[in-house]
Amino acid sequence: MKISDGFDARRLRPKGPSHWRSRFILTLAALITLCGLLMALAGVASVLGRPAALSELNSNPAGASVVLGIGLLITWLGIWMWRRRRRYMRQPLGLNMSAHLMKKHD
Secondary structure (H helix, E strand, O other), rough: OOOOOOOHHHHHOOOOOHHHHHHHHHHHHHHHHHHHHHHHHHHHHHHHOOOOOOOHHOHHHHHHHHHHHHHHHEEEEEEEEHHEEEHHHHOOOOOOHHHHHHHOOO
């Protein structure tokens, strides 16, 4: 197949997306995960008998259990955001060609 002079293969691939927004979301997700881990550790410390971690907020076992549960929930949320954004960033970029130009497979 002869390649014409006006052919440019770079036109077939789309311009790569800017990843600054994704990096910002990844940083935010990492901070949310870290805060959730710290909150969960404070709840665990209070449940085990050292309630000085968050002073009056979790001085009784029921309050410490609530802080532990909220911390685990926030940690899960941060990890979910991180994984979702990483999956979005790693999606393959396809060619910008019409379907009828592709090779037909039976």
